[in-house]
Amino acid sequence: MANTQQIALVTGGARGIGEAICRVLAKAGHRIIVTDISVQGAQDLAKQLDGHAYEMDVTNAESVNNAAEKINQEVGVPTILVNNAGWDNLMPFLETDEAFQDKVIAINYTGPVRVCRAFLPGMIEAGGGRIVNIASDAGRIGSALEAIYSGTKGGLIAFSKTLAREFARNQITVNTVCPGITNTPLIQEITANNELAGRGIASIEKNVPLKRMGQPEDIANAVAYLASEGAAYVTGQTLSVSGGISMAG
Numbered sequence: 004m005a006n007t008q009q010i011a012l013v014t015g016g017a018r019g020i021g022e023a024i025c026r027v028l029a030k031a032g033h034r035i036i037v038t039d040i041s042v043q044g045a046q047d048l049a050k051q052l053d054g055h056a057y058e059m060d061v062t063n064a065e066s067v068n069n070a071a072e073k074i075n076q077e078v079g080v081p082t083i084l085v086n087n088a089g090w091d092n093l094m095p096f097l098e099t100d101e102a103f104q105d106k107v108i109a110i111n112y113t114g115p116v117r118v119c120r121a122f123l124p125g126m127i128e129a130g131g132g133r134i135v136n137i138a139s140d141a142g143r144i145g146s147a148l149e150a151i152y153s154g155t156k157g158g159l160i161a162f163s164k165t166l167a168r169e170f171a172r173n174q175i176t177v178n179t180v181c182p183g184i185t186n187t188p189l190i191q192e193i194t195a196n197n198e199l200a201g202r203g204i205a206s207i208e209k210n211v212p213l214k215r216m217g218q219p220e221d222i223a224n225a226v227a228y229l230a231s232e233g234a235a236y237v238t239g240q241t242l243s244v245s246g247g248i249s250m251a252g
């Protein structure tokens with residue numbers, strides 16, 4: 004991490020929080036690799052940021068490993084890695100079935116594990132790096148209608164702390180950012196298609212101490228700090244960016 008300009012890879016970077024992270028990291032001077040299942044979205048953003056776009060489905064080992072090989076050869080080794088891709092729909096636990104549960108676990112937990120496994124060796128060889136995983140306040144304090152998702156995000160927090168311990172000797176920091184309800188296409192889709200979820204989200208929003216919904220840039224600014232040179236001595240931490248709705252210890 005000696006140079007200030009790094010190669011920064013963001014999963015699910017084409018829209019929402021991931022897009023804001025790409026924009027903020029580009030502004031900080033990093034070379035951006037936008038990865039997503041939406042190739043068109045990734046390419047459009049990469050073009051605007053003078054960066055690179057790769058198709059990478061975090062639920063598919065072949066897709067992740069092929070993308071990692073190409074990225075390492077064609078662009079270089081990412082020393083900033085942001086695991087942002089994630090998904091959920093809100094429903095009572097007893098209405099979830101195996102297919103839904105598997106999908107939520109694959110995107111939100113197995114995905115980041117797989118991506119870390121693919122990119123950590125390069126980072127070790129490069130002499131250090133920053134990993135920032137996007138979890139959720141649901142993984143810290145629970146969230147009604149999000150049982151499986153909450154479990155995956157809690158798992159991601161514990162996974163991140165363990166990586167932080169294992170790879171501290173390699174000068175790789177691993178931290179987690181937990182957004183609260185944030186205004187993104189995902190939240191817009193959930194509230195448009197699911198009345199129960201819409202009511203739940205509206206009631207959370209009303210209780211935010213800072214009296215507004217999060218914006219993608221709020222989350223991206225926290226990621227940019229944890230990815231920066233200045234955060235060299237911060238690892239294994241979990242940072243909520245949620246307008247004060249959770250003040251977890």
Ligand SMILES: NC(=O)c1ccc[n+]([C@@H]2O[C@H](COP(=O)([O-])OP(=O)(O)OC[C@H]3O[C@@H](n4cnc5c(N)ncnc54)[C@H](O)[C@@H]3O)[C@@H](O)[C@H]2O)c1
Nearest residue numbers: 015018019020040060061087088089139184185187188189
């Ligand atoms: N929006 C919120 O209120 C909120 C709250 C807490 C946590 N989060 C977390 O923030 C992250 C981003 O959420 P968002 O609201 O911006 O979502 P979003 O759906 O608006 O954007 C997610 C991006 O990830 C991509 N993606 C989906 N599945 C993928 C896969 N299998 N492989 C690669 N890319 C994939 C999508 O194409 C999309 O571009 C997620 O991890 C989410 O769990 C969001």
